[in-house]
Amino acid sequence: MTQYSFKEAVESLVREIPSGRVMTYGQIAGLCGNASASRVVGGIAHFGDPELPWHRVVSKSGMLASGYPGGREAHKKHLESEGVVVLPSRKVNIELIIWNP
Secondary structure, three states, X not given: OOOOOHXXXXXXXXXXXXXXXXXXXXXXXXXXXXXXXXHHHHHHHHHOOOOOOHHHEEOOOOEOOOOOOOHHHHHHHHHHOOOOOEOOOXXXXXXXXXXXX
16 A cells, blocks of 8 residues: 555545535545644645645635635635635535535
């Protein structure tokens, strides 16, 4: 069995998030083996492969990321381009669109 680094596991999982769905930083951290590493997932998102669908990752409350390139407004536009409804509070209804692989 091949052993992946945490970063590789995170990037692999993010690559799989379907269009129009989201995952949370903590959810990704937990599924990749370290439930307390949600901030590390955020760092990987910020400095990782820019070709991955990082716009499909939100906070546990559904809040869009202020650190997203272009800020929350750019994050909002990117999600809306996939049909995701973003509330005026810059949140998504996490219960409706969360993806559980």
